[in-house]
Amino acid sequence: MNYILEGLVQAFRLLARGDPETFSALEATVRSSSLAMLASLVLGLPLGFVLGHGRFRGRRLLRTLVDTCLALPTVLIGLVVYSFLSRRGPLGDWGMLFTLPGLAIGQAILALPVVMALTATAVEGLDRRLGLTLLTLGASRRQLALTTLWEARQGLLAAAVNAYGRVVTEVGIAMMVGGNIKWHTRTVTTAIALETGKGEFAQGIALGIILLGLALLVNLGLIRLRRGATP
Amino acid sequence: MNYILEGLVQAFRLLARGDPETFSALEATVRSSSLAMLASLVLGLPLGFVLGHGRFRGRRLLRTLVDTCLALPTVLIGLVVYSFLSRRGPLGDWGMLFTLPGLAIGQAILALPVVMALTATAVEGLDRRLGLTLLTLGASRRQLALTTLWEARQGLLAAAVNAYGRVVTEVGIAMMVGGNIKWHTRTVTTAIALETGKGEFAQGIALGIILLGLALLVNLGLIRLRRGATP
Amino acid sequence: AGGQLMMATTTSTDDTGLLNYLAPIFQKETGIELKWTATGTGKALELGKNCDVDVVLVHAPGAEKKFVESGAGVNRRQVMYNDFVLLGPADDPAGIKGKTMAQALASLRQHKAIFVSRGDKSGTHMMELGLWKKAGEQVPDKESWYVQAGQGMYKTLILASEKKGYTLCDRGTFFKFEADNQGHPPLVVLLEGEPELLNQYSVIEVNPAACPKAKQDLAKRFSDWLASPHGQKLMADFKVYGKQLFTPNAQ
Amino acid sequence: MSEPLYQVRGLVHHYGPLPALDIPRLEIPRGAVIGLAGPNGSGKSTLLRILAFLEAPSQGRVLFEGAPRGPESPDARQGITLLLQEPYLLKRGVVANLAYGLKLRGRGRARQEQLDQALEWVGLAPREFGRRRWYELSGGEAKRVALAARLVLKPRVLLLDEPTAGVDAPSAELIRRAALRAREQWGATLVVASHDLTWLGRTVDQIWGLEYGHLAAAPPAPPTPALAITPQALYLRQPTDLGPGRVSVPCRVAGLSWEPEDGRGRVDLLAEGRAYCLRLPLEEVRGLGLQPGQQAWLVLDERPAA
Amino acid sequence: MSEPLYQVRGLVHHYGPLPALDIPRLEIPRGAVIGLAGPNGSGKSTLLRILAFLEAPSQGRVLFEGAPRGPESPDARQGITLLLQEPYLLKRGVVANLAYGLKLRGRGRARQEQLDQALEWVGLAPREFGRRRWYELSGGEAKRVALAARLVLKPRVLLLDEPTAGVDAPSAELIRRAALRAREQWGATLVVASHDLTWLGRTVDQIWGLEYGHLAAAPPAPPTPALAITPQALYLRQPTDLGPGRVSVPCRVAGLSWEPEDGRGRVDLLAEGRAYCLRLPLEEVRGLGLQPGQQAWLVLDERPAA
Ligand SMILES: Nc1ncnc2c1ncn2[C@@H]1O[C@H](COP(=O)(O)OP(=O)(O)OP(=O)(O)O)[C@@H](O)[C@H]1O
Ligand SMILES: Nc1ncnc2c1ncn2[C@@H]1O[C@H](COP(=O)(O)OP(=O)(O)OP(=O)(O)O)[C@@H](O)[C@H]1O
Ligand SMILES: [Mg+2]
């Protein structure tokens, strides 16, 4: 119990005194997760739309596979991305290992199935008449997709928020691909893991609370997107 | 690249020869994740329904808080649960630390916001007329909730599959609360983390693939639930 | 001068704060920025093998030798050591206090006293496995009293104290544990100082023949710097909770 | 039993700043079959939702059997049912939709005959439609399935919001019969909103006009029929010497018709943009010697200023 | 310009095993205003969806301007618009719903007058309804907003699925005028499905009856008016000596009416369960000396066996 209280106090202290290590980790977290979210949304929204709206053979199987990928262990993703980015790997020359963009690749892979699966569910859940209505108003395939996604925005928001939660809390990829390098690729979660490993439980809890605070800020920023979408 | 191929081969070998360590980890994973899913669904579905269907003050704020909890780092959950379950903690007498049920408590906390947030989104996305229709047909509050959840089953499936993905892949809680004790609380993910730490990358990948296989089985089992819910 | 040197090391060097202490001094004196990833010993060596780091600093003599023999590393240099202690509950139910290591292990088995092993192929774990071997004992893999944690040292200590068991621990982590428990840890040192409990750290440069892109020049500068009298003195001066932790022993 | 089933007092309902309903006083007797007519947005659906206790009015009281109710009170819940203007079917088969309400009432498994009968009441062949899924229906078929799902419950109060919109003429006739049967067989009280004044006039005892949320004709007892008139109200020459509180308004004969269902005749009249109708034996209609487009006069109770 | 706008050949449409439509041949000329009537489930909505190229028929070809189209062909996409039977509004304000189609056509920001005009065409005050959100509408208002969103596009083909179901009578009249204006102003071709045969008869050039997916009257040129008849077809005594291929059927006068909009008169007739109508100047209707319920005879082209 003490750890929790101490952690709370410690969290405020770290933020108040602008602790450079904490802020460096926060920056790394924000950077890599932003990149990862951007990539996974850009890819995942259209793919999820196709998965939810299309009527092609094998669609159900594909959904099952995407759903299965929701259970991709982060360490597995970390290992696979590592295998590619390692100097000995096929993409070793890119020099992405132990960098934030490299880490973002792995996190985007983690987020992609979440965005896809939840986008598909959101699109499927829309009123059947929406697609017909858009076509009767003259929408092209692209306009249909865009408007459909916009009408499903509540569901997409849920998709994004969920994917964000995953990305921002994962440790496996950040350890393996990022490398938890101080001042460089140490994210808040790897810092928590490190502190916890050292037995600095209160410090770990403090960092966890700070991460939650970051998520709260992001979600407060999203509140207004929720407005106007329901009566 | 080699690791991936080796890992694939190794995965088959482990399964084929019925490797006892692997199966012990699989069993621990299945047990704890089943318990955790059960608990989070039993709590999360009704709470998510209230969050999505209710019209009470502060509902939007509550949703934001739940969404924020999607970014609860597993290590933080692990630490907090540990603080309670530790011999020195308030629930120390339960003797749940380093047991699978103890681990399941932590994982249920991880899954709960996922189930709640996605259930709320699914319920909100339903046709506005559904609730009125059920009331006009004479549904009590409980019957209303049950039927609404059933009508939203696609979305609830997404919620469950997502939460399952989280639970089954998380490491932080399994390490801290479960303790990664060989033959007892070592889950597939903690085994992966361990092997990776040892530098046994191929073995880590093999275990990751086995975990994915488990998820595939679960999802194939769910396919029939998808049937009949869309035209 | 300048440049970045990438190192893989075990968690203990990072957790104790040694690297946080050495790296800025090293950078000031040589202009080289030391970046490190702290992981299990096995993974650190594997990263070296894959040319993803330029230098490794680890403590698992057997694995290190293989690493060099396989051609992945060159110029292995012992730079310092600390030591392990055998911890247990103060009431010492297996009665190992005052015994030799071999007697102690036999007594643990006889009493089926709970023993928590790291179980993660870390330097500490390798040391423990070696101790069983030297004592002529089978590693009690499936015994119910032999708990294999597969976790870092600190969490293993927690596990041991929750279970009121014995465990092998490096002295640095024990200092921390002792301090966190206000000097009254639930586990106390029952056996220490035996020569076989020494924990030797070595620095190994990645073999440039195998890894053309490895920054061997920087790696060698670092290795030399650690082994230099100046580096060795810095190590000796490093204190945890006011106590010296590492003993420099570069030849 | 002299107490009215519904008593409404000082009912005002707002959507945001918009007032949608303003009914100072209203009573609905047991066993009445009431029609609600009025332009789009006049508040018909809102009133029906309030009578079904689905929506609580912004102000005022709605008493059902002398007591206020909410959606939770079992009496109201199981005794009153509303057919929504755009009915929603549960994502299941037609039969499951029909059986749902019965299941809620804990009456065990619905008997097959019961469900079949309900389908027949709305003109759907049980054999053909029983098997369909909810999306395998045309618009009118879906509406009729939804209605059947209400009829099968044999509710004490049946509120129907445009039950015949989108329904073909023979089915509209069946729906009319089913509505009247509900009153005869189990004494149901009905309130029916519709834009099909012809159908409505033939189905209900009296039509209440709604406009901008106001009941155009105040309906307390003795009810003044607002839109369905008696032969005594129709004059071929402008009447003089009316009693106090009565006015004569010029009207035009909009139509004369023969109703195949009961062989009776009917006169439709338009006065001040409002439709009135008179139902008589065919001979009497002919005996009036009216011509379409002809001018006539109606004598009505003077309406209080709105 | 002599080529018909639509040519349908061998059209069959199945839902699963159920055949919903079977139309061997159909042509719709440019600028025609066609009514579709028929019982629920007869295939009206299905036919409209196929004409809108939203659904591809199971068999057969539908040519638009001589070529087959899909939902992707820009001509069909932007030239043809359908008002769904249960219209769906986008989750935005009324104005944004109206402007959406225009925006898709890349015509830049919709001008305010344009949108206001479209609302006025369907009888909604722009000032009052422009600001509303999609859920702040009554059923009839929502239908009219959806219609306005089609009219504002000035489409070449306007397919309306029950545009007046749930709409009040004055608005139905406005919708009728708006439909006819579409033909006059920009030469639109209209196909309108409705159960309100009175309204439909007054709106369209000819009514095609659908039953079980079959067109009851084959409509190729010269079109045999199926439901709207000419005065020559009506006989007060049973006619003899008809030409070959013609039959007389007994009918009953269902109604005589005066239409306030244009002051004309109208005779409704029922023969073999089907409704026919005759529109004449009011005097001529009176001159026929008909009475409601009276027996008469219709002379019709002999129908080939189905
Ligand atoms: N949820 C809502 N929010 C705001 N305004 C609403 C809402 N529902 C209805 N209204 C408005 O309240 C008024 C009454 O609506 P109501 O649906 O009761 O009319 P109605 O008589 O049933 O009309 P219709 O004949 O078109 O079905 C209308 O002006 C409508 O726009
Ligand atoms: N998605 C579908 N799946 C299966 N059957 C369908 C589907 N849609 C329509 N049908 C069936 O096809 C037939 C024609 O339906 P359609 O909607 O075209 O009729 P309609 O003439 O428009 O009827 P209404 O007057 O009720 O609107 C009906 O029997 C209907 O039950
Ligand atoms: Mg209404």
Ligand SMILES: [Mg+2]
């Ligand atoms: Mg239809």
